[in-house]
Amino acid sequence: MLHLPPRYQRPTGVNAPADFADYKTTSLRHPKQPLKLLPQRLTELTGPVFGEDRVGAGENDLTIANGGEAQGQRIVVHGRVLDGDGKPEIVTGGFTYDGAYARGQVRVWRWNGSRLTGAGNVDWHTQDINEVTSLSINDVDGDGKPEVVTSGVMSNYGSFYSGYSEMAQLKVWGWDGKTLTLETSEDWIVDEGACAWNVATGEIDKDGVTEIVTVGCTFTSTLCDPDMRIWSIMQEPAPFPFAFLAVVGLVAATAVGTAFILARRKRQ
Secondary structure: OOOOOOOOOOOOOOOOOOOOOOOOOHHHHOOOOOOOOOOOOHHHHHOOOOOOOOOOOOOOOOOOOOOOOOOOOOOOOOOOEOOOOOOEOEEEEEEEEOOOOEEEEEEEEEEOOOOEEEEEEEEEOOOOEEEEEEEEEEOOOOOOOOEEEEEEEEEOOOOOOOOOOEEEEEEEEEEOOOOEEEEEEEEEOOEOEEEEEEEEEEOOOOOOOOEEEEEEEEEEOOEEEEEEEEEOOOOOOOOOOHHHHHHHHHHHHHHHHHHHHHHHHHHO
8 A cells, every 4th residue: 555645854054934024925824824735635746756855867858758749839939039149148037125125127147158248238216126937039129139118016015904006017129339328118097006917029910010918917906907908119110212213313303314416416
């Protein structure tokens, strides 16, 4: 008979406390009752078990069991050249706390194979709390250069219980290899608050323009509704080549005038 242990033993002193006084919103959001830990079942006991050290040779091969492709969802990881130097950059988004505000932050990093080096960063605050929750990299304004698109949320201290509102936030940043520059920004709120948890970019309606898709939620009281929005950046039409046409017209007029004078001389 297989005897199952009563529960998974959580390590103590590793995780931050759920009720943290300096993070004021946890006073209302943290669990008030002890956690109910689920017992381990057959799936947990018979699944792959790795040690506490780094993955060793052969441990990362999930095809050993059946000799074929690994089961489960396939995850594709790729890099993208951001500044045209031929080397892909790493872009991170989140927030930093300066002692007064939680400031939204975007950073660009370079990796030389052994060390990460900061290439550029920008941080900002519109309200007390500003956070980047997701980002995407794509050419969204049609200029031939990839932009960094960030989504997130901003709010004031005490907003979860003092009647303040949370606002969703979408920003598009340009990168010239040294500096992140804000190109456009949108904030919005529905009912009592809105959040934009995720953002993605792609050409979804076959119009030749890359769209931006945000997914999040809006809420009122204790009710929360999903919120998905599709955005696009208005692209200015190419300027009409008046100068070029003027030059062409001048050349044509000169050619016609010259031909007329030559034809008149021949008659004489």
